Amino acid sequence: MASLADTHTPGAHGHSSLQHQFDTMEQQKESSTLGMWVFLVTEIMFFGGLFLAYVAYRTRYPEAFAAASHTLDVTMGAVNTAVLICSSLTMALAIWCAQTNRRKGIVLFLLLTILLGAVFLGVKAVEYADKFEHHHVPGASFQFHTEGGHTGAEDPNLAQHTQLFFSLYFVMTGLHATHMIIGIAILGFLAFYAWRGRYDREYHNPLEMTGLYWHFVDIVWIFLFPLLYLLGAHAS
Amino acid sequence: MNTHAAAEPLVTPGPETAFERPNYLNAAYGLRSWLLTRDHKRIGILYLISISVFFAIGSLFAFLMRLELLTPEGDLVQPDTYNRLFTMHGVTMVFFFLIPSIPAVLGNFLVPLMIGARDLAFPKLNLASWYVYNLGAIFTLWAIVNGGVDTGWTFYTPFSTSFSNTHVVSTALGVFITGFSSIFTGLNFIVTIHRMRAPGMTWFRLPLFIWSHYATSVIIVLGTPVIAITILMVAAERLLHLGIFDPKLGGDPILFQHLFWFYSHPAVYIMILPAMGVISELVAAFARKPIFGYKFVAFASMAIAVLGFLVWGHHMFVSGQSIYAGTVFSILSMLVAIPSAVKVFNWTATLYEGSISYQTPMLYALGFIGLFTLGGLTGVMLATLGIDVHVHDTYFIVAHFHYIMVGGAIMAYLGGMHYWWPKISGRLYPGFLSKLSALLVFVGFNLTFFPQFILGYLGMPRRYWAYPPEFQVLNVLSTAGASILGVGFALPLFYFIWSMRYGKRSGDNPWGAVGLEWDTTSPPPTENFYTMPVVTHGPYEYNREEVHNRMTEEKTLG
Numbered sequence: 001m002a003s004l005a006d007t008h009t010p011g012a013h014g015h016s017s018l019q020h021q022f023d024t025m026e027q028q029k030e031s032s033t034l035g036m037w038v039f040l041v042t043e044i045m046f047f048g049g050l051f052l053a054y055v056a057y058r059t060r061y062p063e064a065f066a067a068a069s070h071t072l073d074v075t076m077g078a079v080n081t082a083v084l085i086c087s088s089l090t091m092a093l094a095i096w097c098a099q100t101n102r103r104k105g106i107v108l109f110l111l112l113t114i115l116l117g118a119v120f121l122g123v124k125a126v127e128y129a130d131k132f133e134h135h136h137v138p139g140a141s142f143q144f145h146t147e148g149g150h151t152g153a154e155d156p157n158l159a160q161h162t163q164l165f166f167s168l169y170f171v172m173t174g175l176h177a178t179h180m181i182i183g184i185a186i187l188g189f190l191a192f193y194a195w196r197g198r199y200d201r202e203y204h205n206p207l208e209m210t211g212l213y214w215h216f217v218d219i220v221w222i223f224l225f226p227l228l229y230l231l232g233a234h235a236s
Numbered sequence: 237m238n239t240h241a242a243a244e245p246l247v248t249p250g251p252e253t254a255f256e257r258p259n260y261l262n263a264a265y266g267l268r269s270w271l272l273t274r275d276h277k278r279i280g281i282l283y284l285i286s287i288s289v290f291f292a293i294g295s296l297f298a299f300l301m302r303l304e305l306l307t308p309e310g311d312l313v314q315p316d317t318y319n320r321l322f323t324m325h326g327v328t329m330v331f332f333f334l335i336p337s338i339p340a341v342l343g344n345f346l347v348p349l350m351i352g353a354r355d356l357a358f359p360k361l362n363l364a365s366w367y368v369y370n371l372g373a374i375f376t377l378w379a380i381v382n383g384g385v386d387t388g389w390t391f392y393t394p395f396s397t398s399f400s401n402t403h404v405v406s407t408a409l410g411v412f413i414t415g416f417s418s419i420f421t422g423l424n425f426i427v428t429i430h431r432m433r434a435p436g437m438t439w440f441r442l443p444l445f446i447w448s449h450y451a452t453s454v455i456i457v458l459g460t461p462v463i464a465i466t467i468l469m470v471a472a473e474r475l476l477h478l479g480i481f482d483p484k485l486g487g488d489p490i491l492f493q494h495l496f497w498f499y500s501h502p503a504v505y506i507m508i509l510p511a512m513g514v515i516s517e518l519v520a521a522f523a524r525k526p527i528f529g530y531k532f533v534a535f536a537s538m539a540i541a542v543l544g545f546l547v548w549g550h551h552m553f554v555s556g557q558s559i560y561a562g563t564v565f566s567i568l569s570m571l572v573a574i575p576s577a578v579k580v581f582n583w584t585a586t587l588y589e590g591s592i593s594y595q596t597p598m599l600y601a602l603g604f605i606g607l608f609t610l611g612g613l614t615g616v617m618l619a620t621l622g623i624d625v626h627v628h629d630t631y632f633i634v635a636h637f638h639y640i641m642v643g644g645a646i647m648a649y650l651g652g653m654h655y656w657w658p659k660i661s662g663r664l665y666p667g668f669l670s671k672l673s674a675l676l677v678f679v680g681f682n683l684t685f686f687p688q689f690i691l692g693y694l695g696m697p698r699r700y701w702a703y704p705p706e707f708q709v710l711n712v713l714s715t716a717g718a719s720i721l722g723v724g725f726a727l728p729l730f731y732f733i734w735s736m737r738y739g740k741r742s743g744d745n746p747w748g749a750v751g752l753e754w755d756t757t758s759p760p761p762t763e764n765f766y767t768m769p770v771v772t773h774g775p776y777e778y779n780r781e782e783v784h785n786r787m788t789e790e791k792t793l794g
Binding site: 019020021022027030031032034035038039041042043044045046047048049050052053056057060061064138139140157160161163164167168170171 | 348353354355356357358359419423424426427428430431432457458459460461462464465466468469472476477478479480485486487488491494495763
């Protein structure tokens with residue numbers, strides 16, 4: 001009994017990608033899909049803790065949060081939102097190529113997705129650098145100068161409380177960016193395997209699963225963008 | 237199923253040929269074949285080794301604490317050391333022993349066997365979970381070796397984030413990383429139970445062990461990510477001084493308590509639900525009756541999983557939360573008693589007119605029912621606002637949760653280990669010694685923790701290294717009980733290891749139990765079944781005729 005090697009033993013239905021514990025390709029696919037959705041549920045709960053902290057402090061210090069939010073660059077955030085939505089489209093197109101047996105198309109669209117993800121991270125890096133320049137990074141050198149309109153009359157510790165906003169900003173976007181980096185790494189592997197011709201109409205589970213993950217990361221940003229960038233925008 | 241008649245394991249050696257058959261143990265040899273295995277049964281064994289090490293470490297801390305508390309003066313260790321002892325005891329026992337114990341060892345081994353699958357849905361993820369567990373363990377061990385942590389296992393802020401001078405970050409990272417191993421296991425169970433059941437294995441033919449593991453997995457998947465992000469925030473706060481939990485910077489330490497208990501209360505159910513699943517199997521097998529009210533017990537598991545998420549505020553009755561929040565959390569906490577009581581009543585009803593045999597696993601199961609009931613009833617007391625304020629942070633709390641976690645979870649874990657050991661190893665363990673161990677654990681446990689109920693009610697606070705002299709008698713009793721308990725826990729370790737080489741061969745089904753796991757050979761082959769099972773009936777078909785046969789058999793043997 002080769003307990004080590006039997007993972008890739010072809011099952012009853014013969015496809016080389018059928019793992020030994022499954023009876024059919026369909027069962028294998030259903031299982032990985034369900035597994036991915038359960039994983040995404042854990043991701044929702046993971047980010048949920050941060051969203052809870054955000055809600056708690058935004059409710060407590062609305063002025064400071066609005067003031068801090070004003071310093072973020074809405075244009076860059078909006079561009080990044082568009083970039084991410086496009087990357088979700090290219091991800092979906094890569095899967096469509098697999099479903100229709102367009103092997104070169106899979107590689108092309110995966111690479112495009114990676115490119116768009118990299119653009120997003122690049123813009124994010126520019127924004128982070130800007131925070132460092134303006135001393136908006138929480139810690140010893142944190143400074144916040146209140147602008148006109150925010151006299152600090154209602155919240156005498158406004159400058160200090162903006163630090164909470166930036167703390168959450170960095171933790172939330174940082175965690176999101178970490179997910180992007182992991183996603184890009186996975187996409188790199190997928191592109192390599194797709195180039196080697198591993199995926200076709202019958203078997204492209206990894207593409208679909210990564211697609212779910214990528215769309216999820218995209219959706220997290222769809223929530224982060226208004227919560228962080230568009231806060232109190234009507235007041236200015 | 238030709239060994240149904242066997243009842244007393246000591247007199248029923250299985251066919252000598254049984255061991256020659258290929259099984260998961262002799263499928264491959266060498267360290268590599270274990271460290272790279274994807275077989276859920278072998279991974280269960282790997283987990284067994286890892287968590288046993290942590291159980292020993294956690295017990296050592298408990299032992300030192302009980303020694304310190306033998307006398308009222310703080311004479312054995314420094315107060316600072318004592319703080320570290322109870323913290324490391326809590327951290328290792330909760331995160332590195334209790335949470336993985338039944339699911340990662342027995343669940344890993346049995347879930348595919350019980351539902352008629354060749355393996356879990358994601359064998360590689362399963363192996364990864366063991367490595368992730370050990371990675372987290374290394375971080376925590378590093379912290380222990382370098383002097384430990386003194387925050388309490390609850391890591392309360394702002395002490396943990398701003399004031400403690402101990403290894404908070406590495407311990408927290410260890411817990412964070414190990415959390416992923418539970419997520420992997422829970423995710424694997426959910427998918428496996430949904431998608432890998434044998435033909436005919438409908439949801440209501442699932443053994444209750446599977447139902448309770450399903451409920452546990454749901455809690456793991458929903459709760460663990462929240463503690464993960466919370467711990468991440470604590471670490472970030474400590475390293476970067478963000479201010480999220482620091483009142484000086486506008487942060488709120490109570491937010492930490494909310495996030496922490498949102499996971500850590502359901503975590504109690506991660507520990508006790510699998511234990512309840514084990515007990516359902518044991519009670520049915522040794523009373524020779526189908527579980528009374530199967531569907532009620534199954535749905536009670538799900539109800540506990542759901543309600544468990546709505547009661548975290550009962551840990552915060554004195555945190556300054558509003559009286560309305562306190563009242564709601566109090567009522568919701570009492571509601572959890574309903575599904576828990578449903579289970580206890582149904583086990584009792586199963587015993588009624590059952591043909592009970594007092595084998596070792598059954599002794600543990602009966603011990604569980606009594607101790608869990610006591611732990612649960614004191615839980616209802618604590619859910620009452622007035623009483624909780626009185627006994628908050630006293631030994632009453634310590635006694636209460638040890639009745640659930642040791643008297644409940646560990647009793648069931650040991651009962652389960654004794655029940656399925658012949659399946660795991662193909663061997664029998666000594667009958668007298670194992671019954672002695674069950675007795676020692678029961679007696680030792682009660683002697684250790686019952687005095688603590690009284691101590692707490694009289695007002696002895698928890699987490700102090702010294703105490704007023706009038707509490708000494710009860711503390712001496714408690715320490716004496718702990719030493720008996722220690723012997724009770726050590727015995728199985730020795731005779732299980734002994735039995736692997738010298739134990740009699742058990743045959744496939746030494747208990748004459750029903751269930752798919754008993755339909756295959758002991759130990760099972762790598763693929764679990766020689767012919768994949770087709771299920772045509774419910775999980776506990778212990779029929780009258782068979783009981784009769786077994787009883788006459790026992791007479792001729794006795």
